[in-house]
Amino acid sequence: QKEVEQDPGPLSVPEGAIVSLNCTYSNSAFQYFMWYRQYSRKGPELLMYTYSSGNKEDGRFTAQVDKSSKYISLFIRDSQPSDSATYLCAMKSSGDKLTFGTGTRLAVRP
């Protein structure tokens, strides 16, 4: 069993839709959770960073963490074609090493 599970997609939605991206994890030592966006042939870009259960909002993005269920989510409101990318969840315990999900490919149709 992988430490971090993420549906690879692809996920296709119409412009304006609400997108829900999810990851589950098995390592209860993970304390810090991140979402990265990666465009094709580019490096990952940090979108959200959380370390406590609950919601964190930044513009159209909301990150949600449920440590009791070992489940994290990223919601994108009013999705735009420019949001089309691969979204990677990542997490770590107290050290520096990040563990990534496989990434979910998202396509937002105009």
Place this chain on the structure above:
Amino acid sequence: GAVVSQHPSWVICKSGTSVKIECRSLDFQATTMFWYRQFPKQSLMLMATSNEGSKATYEQGVEKDKFLINHASLTLSTLTVTSAHPEDSSFYICSATATSMSRSSTDTQYFGPGTRLTVL
């Protein structure tokens, strides 16, 4: 802030040659840099962790004599792929965490744009 650059952005080389990839933190000092490789439609796989002034720590299965890492300063780390072969063709990405007076576990990694290596 927190910009990481990589050079070159892409490189094509012949089998058996060596290739050096540079990773620089442009507006911050990076105590720790990481090197990843990513195959098409797959996630990032950590290759090694590099601390300034000390030897890199390699992940299991990564040949340290093939992937030479040097972290000579707080703003520069290099990855040299020695005697490259076609199976080394991949997307190599570095990341860096910023230095702070008191290192925090909340330090985040900032990624470079990646280097696409093609070995013929």
